[in-house]
Amino acid sequence: MSEPPDDFKPLRLSGGRFDEASVGTVGFPLEAIAELARYERLLIKVARELWRKENPHRTRAPKGFDEQLRLRLTTVTEGCVTPVLLRGQGDADRLFDPDSWMHRAQSSIAEALSAIVGEQQLPSAFPAAARHTLVQFGSSLRPDELCRIVDPSGTDVAYTQAARHHLVGIVASSEVTMDGTLVGRIGELDANRRTFRFSDRSGRRVEGSFRQTGLIAELRQFTDRDAVATFVRLTCRYSTDAEQRVEGIEDVEDVDPIVAADDPLGSRLRHLLELYDGWHDGDGLAPALTAIEWVRDFAAELTSEQLEPLVVGPTLEGGVLVEQQVAGTRWSLEIDPDGEVHAVTVPPEGTPAIEGIKDGEDAVSSLRALTP
Amino acid sequence: MSEHQEDVELEPCEFVLEDDAERLWRQVHPEFVQGHVVLAGAFVGTPTARSKVSTVRSSVRTAKQAFDHHTTLGLTSAGSWAITVDEMNVAGCQAIDDAACEGVETPGHSYIDMRGLSKPARKLARATLAQRATQRGRQFPGVGLTGRSSDRRP
Structure with missing residues (x-):
């Protein structure tokens, strides 16, 4: 296990109240100190969730996990205001490496806020359970203030109230x-x-x-x-x-x-499952799952000779067509997304016919009727 | 066909095609073609007019010209298939020329009119037209080209 770092500088603050501090007034404005507490809460929450993801068999984090990650403010450096933090010390007899989890959480937070600043969605790796805690961080920043979030490699991203509004929008509308x-x-x-x-x-x-x-x-x-x-x-x-x-x-x-790929007509049915709304130059609904399953069950009743000439395609309204044209005779089975099914037979000459189909067995009979 | 559509009033800029032998080109999306078989789904109109199926008159444009115009608009086509006016009538539909109508910019534009047909009659008509188009085969492009715009020669 690594030793705790001498100092920890995950944030740098500038603008507004922080500039006043840097140009003459020593220290950290007390009214902004709540942000440090929010950062600590966020860091612990993210670390705990990351630990849980890696330890799915454990229902709770190890004893002393939170305490080992608690931060203390030791110094404020000049220039732009940089709080220097120190990870809490405690029981050395521990079963985890707090510095490792602290750095992983720091990295995850920086990555998430970098995505937000870039007006993207939160990374999928960011723990969903920590989203609301992430939203709370930065809530007291004023419009002219900026918080640089630093990752363990020293790279930073400028987080502002404007970026936070984007995050609020994502979480409020997406959770x-x-x-x-x-x-x-x-x-x-x-x-x-x-x-x-x-x-x-x-x-x-x-x-x-x-x-x-x-x-x-x-x-x-x-x-x-x-x-x-x-x-x-x-x-x-x-x-x-x-x-x-x-x-x-x-x-x-x-x-x-x-x-499955080796199901009868499996290849075509899998293709239909991959079609999305708008597949026909912006028109065309994705085929309904019920229609696809109907065809799957129907195909399971057919012999390989019956399957061979069949072609399968979508309808614009979200249904499925199963058709064949053998010796000039067209047989067309249409499964509507609402479950209504019809079979049409068009002979090379003469009058075509349409019949309602109750179930797969009925459809098999209709297809068999084509064979003399 | 057992059912013919009820009379539907045409616009002044439209007229019924009466040369039974004339072919009309239908552009077919690749999802509606497998092997040599054109599926009945190829004979469905746009979202605003599902019962008006666009075609182009062979007396005005070739199968290639119809295909080129369609794909130049950024629309996908596996090629031009053909249906005669007589086949449409037998299927219970009418062939209507609407090229002179306002907003119609496709040269030789016409449509298969399925308005007034019941839902089962429309299914019959689509399967019948798909059967005829399949029997005749693709008219453009020829063998060796899929008809997708990416396969087109410069």
Whole structure:
């Protein structure tokens, strides 16, 4: 374990009240000292959440974790006002390295605020549970004041009230957590940490975690970094950002396969799962999952000879078409997103016909009727 | 066809095409073509007019010109397929020339009119037109080109 650093200078303050201090009035304006307390609270919160992520089997941080990371103000250097802080000392008989966690938290905070200053979303690695604490930091800064956030390498980013407003907007509008289902692919699984990588239908990749050890085997059987990974439905708790994109998965209750690469018509159905709203030059809804599953179940009832001539495509309204044209005869099965299904048969000559289809068995009968 | 559409009033700038043999070019998005099969979904109109399916008259533009115009607008096409006026009529639709209408900038523009058809009749018409287009095959580009704009020769 490393020794505690002699000093710790994660912030530099300038402008407004801090300039007055630098040009003659010695010290740190007391009314601004709350920001140092907020920084300490943020540092501890982020460190604790990072520790939890790395130790999913532990329900709480080690004894003395917070105390070891508490900061004390020892000096204020001149120039731009730089509070010199010292990490708290305490029980040396500890099972973790407080300096390591302090630097990791410092780095995570600097990275997050750098993204905010760049008007980007918070990095996915930044702990969701620390977002509100991050928002509180800097709340007393005045419009003409600036706080330079320094990372462990010495690189800094200028954080202002204007940048903080961007953060407030992100957190206020995006902190939506919900229970529901997500469809996508599992690309990586870390059984020890109980985390995984997940790509949703749009290909957006997010981090996921889960509590039940019983899910490890189930998730593992669907985990594949390759593009042919099975599409699955996760019943889970997840968060979304301001644009309702999935931000992260907090816990998983269940996982079910939807379409595997080797399923009948699997390749085409997987392609449909990757289509997004606007796929047709800005028009065209993403095919409904219910329609895709309907076709999957129908295809499972067919022989390889029946499957061979079938083609599968989307409809602009979010449905799915399954068609074939053999010896001039067109057979067209259309599954609407609302579950209504029709089959049309168009012979080379003569009158075409349309019939309502109740279920997959009905559709198989309709297709079989084409064969003399 | 068992059902013909009810009479729909045309704009003064529109008229019904009556040369049964005339071909109309339809640009088909790559998602609606697999192998040689054109899917019925290729015969659906725009969000503002799902029952008006755009085409271009062969008497005014070639299949290549129709394709080039479409892709120059930044729209995706796997190529030009053809349907005759007679085939549209048999499918229960009308072929309408609207090139003279305000706001229409595609030379030789026309459309397959499915207005007034019931939902099942529209499904029948689309499958019938897709069958005819598939039977005739792609008219432009020829073999070896996919029709995507990225494959076009300079």
